Amino acid sequence: MPQDTKHLEVTLETQVDSVNLAEEMCLRVAQAAGFGEDDCYRIGMSVREGVINAFHYGNQERPDKKIYLALDLTPDKMVIHVLDEGKGFDLRRVPDPLAEENLLSTSGRGIFLMRAFMDEFAVVPGRNGGAEIIMSKKLPSERNPGNNGKGGRNSESESKGA
Amino acid sequence: MALRATYREAQGITVVDIGGRITLGEGSALLRKTIRDLLEDKRTLILLNLADVDYIDSSGIGELVSAYTGVKNRGGSLKLLHLTKKVHDLLQLTKLFTVFDVYSDERTALTSFR
Numbered sequence: 001m002p003q004d005t006k007h008l009e010v011t012l013e014t015q016v017d018s019v020n021l022a023e024e025m026c027l028r029v030a031q032a033a034g035f036g037e038d039d040c041y042r043i044g045m046s047v048r049e050g051v052i053n054a055f056h057y058g059n060q061e062r063p064d065k066k067i068y069l070a071l072d073l074t075p076d077k078m079v080i081h082v083l084d085e086g087k088g089f090d091l092r093r094v095p096d097p098l099a100e101e102n103l104l105s106t107s108g109r110g111i112f113l114m115r116a117f118m119d120e121f122a123v124v125p126g127r128n129g130g131a132e133i134i135m136s137k138k139l140p141s142e143r144n145p146g147n148n149g150k151g152g153r154n155s156e157s158e159s160k161g162a
Numbered sequence: 163m164a165l166r167a168t169y170r171e172a173q174g175i176t177v178v179d180i181g182g183r184i185t186l187g188e189g190s191a192l193l194r195k196t197i198r199d200l201l202e203d204k205r206t207l208i209l210l211n212l213a214d215v216d217y218i219d220s221s222g223i224g225e226l227v228s229a230y231t232g233v234k235n236r237g238g239s240l241k242l243l244h245l246t247k248k249v250h251d252l253l254q255l256t257k258l259f260t261v262f263d264v265y266s267d268e269r270t271a272l273t274s275f276r
Binding site for chain 1: 185186187219220221223224225227228230231248255256257258260261
């Protein structure tokens with residue numbers, strides 16, 4: 001790990017409270033890193049959705065399994081890792097929540113929201129066979145000097161990885 | 163902030179005033195219970211006033227959709243009132259703006275049920 005990268009990781013129980021805890025922790029880091037209110041909202045929401053995904057779909061709400069959350073603050077971006085102990089999943093098989101037939105679905109929007117709110121988003125096989133969500137947001141100073149994340153969505157979405 | 167929900171009658175419509183966060187856990191559960199109680203009480207014309215809802219996650223969105231379809235399946239109608247900017251943007255992003263009837267004025271919303 002480069003010396004100028006700050007790293008933080010925590011192991012979370014598979015329970016609802018972990019979702020709030022993860023969100024609060026990441027929000028504090030994001031605020032300290034200089035992200036504006038709108039970006040903090042997007043980062044917080046993405047972390048929530050990542051941990052909800054791990055809690056519900058990955059670990060199947062089983063309390064004997066853990067959720068691993070890691071944050072890397074590099075000189076140019078904040079990277080968030082959410083790892084579960086489930087069976088993993090193929091991103092290509094996740095239904096499109098914007099498709100007409102899925103609009104009234106009561107679930108399945110978490111991945112979509114993370115993709116929409118973060119600059120980069122990917123799912124890779126976890127080290128223990130589960131899924132690892134990796135997502136990042138460029139620091140405000142790297143993206144658009146003078147705009148501290150207070151503006152609306154912009155063309156960043158065009159450059160997203162997945 | 164925990165979710166809170168109270169309801170009142172206006173022109174034969176049940177207006178549910180909701181405040182707080184509709185998120186995984188207690189928030190979503192309270193919304194589910196509120197709608198279930200109203201339907202059990204044969205109240206099927208429902209206006210959800212979301213003026214004080216400042217945050218909804220995917221679980222909360224799912225609960226709103228569930229409320230919408232649950233009421234519709236009983237022959238009723240569920241509409242939304244006074245969305246905050248974040249909730250408005252979220253419904254737009256998820257294309258649910260095309261599903262829900264959304265109003266910014268209570269009188270107009272109440273009239274729309276006739």
